[in-house]
Amino acid sequence: MHPIVVVMGVSGSGKTTVGQALADRLGVPFAEADEFHPPANIAKMSAGIALDDADRGPWLTAIAAWITEQAGRRGGVITCSALKRRYRDRLKAAAPGVHFLHLAGSQELIAARIGARKGHFMPPSLLDSQFAALEPLAPDEPGTVIDVTQTPEQIATTIAADLA
Incomplete structure (x- = not known):
């Protein structure tokens, strides 16, 4: 089974930095969930309007598709706020062995x-x-x-060892 790690947490918690460092450590592809947002979502957030579940639906579907594709290959690391359990349940259903890394601060x-x-x-x-x-x-x-007061490299090293 190939590891799929979803690096989750609120905006600004370091998902992209930690996710890229972890993907490099694991030697697997990396994807940034922001790139899966349709333009309407980006415009809404840029205007200071929070997304609702309807806005997040197509975004989560696209992320789940990436997870399914990578699980069938060599694994991967993807960022996603995954703020609610139902969002995580949806992503977890995309492939066996999905592991969430919650960056908390x-x-x-x-x-x-x-x-x-x-x-x-x-x-x-x-x-x-x-x-x-x-x-x-x-x-x-x-x-x-994991506490985000650690450096991204420390976090990536710890999680890579845990997954080994």
């Missing part, structure tokens, strides 16, 4: 990171809605919760 730390970020469509004003929607990874879900 305080709202204050994440807000500071978002404030320092340049050129991203996700405005800091939507962070409150992300924390409000977040259903943390439950003990019965396949995955790991």
